[in-house]
Amino acid sequence: xxxxxxEFEALAKAYEASGGDAxxxxxxxxxxxxxxxxxxxxxxxxAGVHIEGGETPTGAKAxxxxxxxxxxxxxxxxxxxxxxxxxxxxxxxxxxxxxxSRVTFLAHxxxxxxxxxxxxxxxxxxxxxxxxxxxxxxxxxxEFGGTEVLPIVKMIVDEGGSLKNEFKLVHxxxxxxxxxxxxxxxxxxxxxxxxxAYGKKxxxxxxxxxxxxxxxxxxGLAKSRIVSADRCQSEVIGEAVGNAPFARGHVDCxxxxxxxxxxxxAIPRLVVIDDCAKLTHEAAIGSVxxxxxxxxxxxGLTEDEAIDVVVKGMLR
Amino acid sequence: xxxxxxxxxxxxxxxxxxxxxxxxRTGEIHSILGAxxxxxxxLASVILGLSGYREIAGKIIYCGEDITNLSISERARRGITMxxxxxxxFEGLRVxxxxxxxxxxxPGASLSPRECLMKVGLTxxxxxxxxxxxTLSGGERKRxxxxxxxxxxxKLAILDEADSGIDALSIDYVVExxxxxSRNGTTVLLITHHxxxxxxxxxxxxxxxxxxxxxxxxxxxxxxxxxxxQECLHINMPAEGxxxxxxxxx
Numbered sequence: 001x002x003x004x005x006x007e008f009e010a011l012a013k014a015y016e017a018s019g020g021d022a023x024x025x026x027x028x029x030x031x032x033x034x035x036x037x038x039x040x041x042x043x044x045x046x047a048g049v050h051i052e053g054g055e056t057p058t059g060a061k062a063x064x065x066x067x068x069x070x071x072x073x074x075x076x077x078x079x080x081x082x083x084x085x086x087x088x089x090x091x092x093x094x095x096x097x098x099x100x101s102r103v104t105f106l107a108h109x110x111x112x113x114x115x116x117x118x119x120x121x122x123x124x125x126x127x128x129x130x131x132x133x134x135x136x137x138x139x140x141x142x143e144f145g146g147t148e149v150l151p152i153v154k155m156i157v158d159e160g161g162s163l164k165n166e167f168k169l170v171h172x173x174x175x176x177x178x179x180x181x182x183x184x185x186x187x188x189x190x191x192x193x194x195x196x197a198y199g200k201k202x203x204x205x206x207x208x209x210x211x212x213x214x215x216x217x218x219x220g221l222a223k224s225r226i227v228s229a230d231r232c233q234s235e236v237i238g239e240a241v242g243n244a245p246f247a248r249g250h251v252d253c254x255x256x257x258x259x260x261x262x263x264x265x266a267i268p269r270l271v272v273i274d275d276c277a278k279l280t281h282e283a284a285i286g287s288v289x290x291x292x293x294x295x296x297x298x299x300g301l302t303e304d305e306a307i308d309v310v311v312k313g314m315l316r
Numbered sequence: 317x318x319x320x321x322x323x324x325x326x327x328x329x330x331x332x333x334x335x336x337x338x339x340x341r342t343g344e345i346h347s348i349l350g351a352x353x354x355x356x357x358x359l360a361s362v363i364l365g366l367s368g369y370r371e372i373a374g375k376i377i378y379c380g381e382d383i384t385n386l387s388i389s390e391r392a393r394r395g396i397t398m399x400x401x402x403x404x405x406f407e408g409l410r411v412x413x414x415x416x417x418x419x420x421x422x423p424g425a426s427l428s429p430r431e432c433l434m435k436v437g438l439t440x441x442x443x444x445x446x447x448x449x450x451t452l453s454g455g456e457r458k459r460x461x462x463x464x465x466x467x468x469x470x471k472l473a474i475l476d477e478a479d480s481g482i483d484a485l486s487i488d489y490v491v492e493x494x495x496x497x498s499r500n501g502t503t504v505l506l507i508t509h510h511x512x513x514x515x516x517x518x519x520x521x522x523x524x525x526x527x528x529x530x531x532x533x534x535x536x537x538x539x540x541x542x543x544x545x546q547e548c549l550h551i552n553m554p555a556e557g558x559x560x561x562x563x564x565x566x
Binding site: 225254289290291292294295296297298299300301302303309310312313314315316 | 364366367387388389391392393396397398400403404405406407408409417418420421422447464468
């Protein structure tokens with residue numbers, strides 16, 4: 001029988017609370033990496049997926065390589081977290097997705113007891129030519145709001161490649177979230193960045209998504225969905241640079257504020273350098289759309305229930 | 317079933333509804349026929365109690381109860397709902413969930429989301445898991461709106477231009493759904509500016525200049541509409557000699 005450390009069990013429990021399937025962390029057919037605080041608790045490699053991990057005084061380093069031409073059937077599971085009330089976790093990661101390969105990552109970051117925790121993610125992602133990568137990161141936080149979450153991700157999507165990067169923080173109270181994503185999208189490549197967050201109490205949320213459409217016919221979408229409740233303040237900067245012929249980019253931001261003391265702002269920045277590039281943006285900030293709410297109220301829901309349905313759908 | 321008594325509504329200083337009186341009977345399909353801008357959708361909004369349409373003079377009596385001051389939710393829980401002319405779209409909300417929402421407070425509801433979709437001519441397998449968002453065409457969204465009203469099995473369904481934006485081949489489904497409502501005992505207030513659709517009703521009323529000019533047999537009301545309202549030759553008063561034995565308000 002497999003014996004689990006107390007720490008692993010606690011992290012697995014938090015992993016499940018954030019929507020993850022903890023059994024996948026033990027599945028030998030799924031590649032996985034489990035890091036608690038600065039300890040690598042588990043690591044599993046499979047054919048085509050190599051994981052080099054190392055512990056540092058304040059976190060861990062990981063280099064994940066997917067061999068060219070391999071199609072990884074089961075998602076690669078990444079589990080990060082800090083179980084104690086206080087701590088620092090600095091993750092330095094590198095993803096190298098080989099030419100023509102296809103892979104999905106499911107990452108879960110759990111800080112259920114955080115009172116004073118700092119979690120940074122400094123990631124470099126390279127998606128090779130004609131490779132496809134999906135990276136989906138879900139956060140789970142307790143209600144103390146004592147976490148500083150700082151994900152900085154630099155992405156390169158090479159010729160004909162595809163990257164979808166999703167970030168979601170809708171459970172619990174984070175404290176401070178500062179996302180900084182930047183993508184270099186090359187010829188015929190596609191990149192979609194999608195950030196969703198629900199800020200409560202005194203949370204501070206800052207999202208910066210930048211698309212540099214550097215290759216001919218590159219496609220990019222920078223999408224954000226933020227809800228700011230109570231006294232939360234949020235700011236979204238969506239940026240797209242059309243730097244090559246026929247590059248197409250779109251910045252799509254929706255921020256909902258719930259409560260008189262919540263604040264939200266959005267700053268789209270579109271820069272066209274090549275005269276054959278085309279960029280668009282849309283932003284909607286304010287309360288929940290009245291028509292949506294009234295439509296649901298006409299189905300018998302109360303106003304609060306209706307707002308809840310709209311918000312949950314948007315953050316799904 | 318529903319009585320509107322002397323309804324007056326002024327929006328931004330403009331009289332939109334004026335001395336409007338209307339009565340529907342239980343289980344009937346009642347068409348409201350009127351040209352664009354005569355107050356049809358406003359009337360629907362007043363009956364449902366939408367924000368911006370609550371400050372009215374007059375009374376709304378529903379099943380003997382004065383509901384003039386009730387919220388939308390309270391009216392819905394008493395069995396009143398609406399299919400919007402331009403239905404809202406919801407990011408992330410699946411069609412199955414949307415259809416189920418209305419059944420929470422509708423104990424009489426018996427059709428499953430799957431059955432409701434089939435009734436409006438949509439293949440459940442293709443739609444149940446889809447989001448009620450901008451990926452749906454206008455016609456698909458309107459049919460899903462009808463399905464969601466059907467799912468509630470309401471006592472009073474207000475269908476605001478349910479036939480507009482629907483392709484010709486699908487109009488038959490819409491007409492059949494309207495008849496299904498009636499067969500199930502639902503009173504239908506059918507708002508339209510298409511005479512042919514209005515004529516499927518048991519009774520009809522002609523709305524012009526914010527008031528009901530004539531109520532009665534749908535064919536007669538359609539004729540009245542055609543002769544007098546399409547070009548809006550008059551605003552609030554029927555032309556001389558148009559009074560008939562049908563009930564005429566105003």
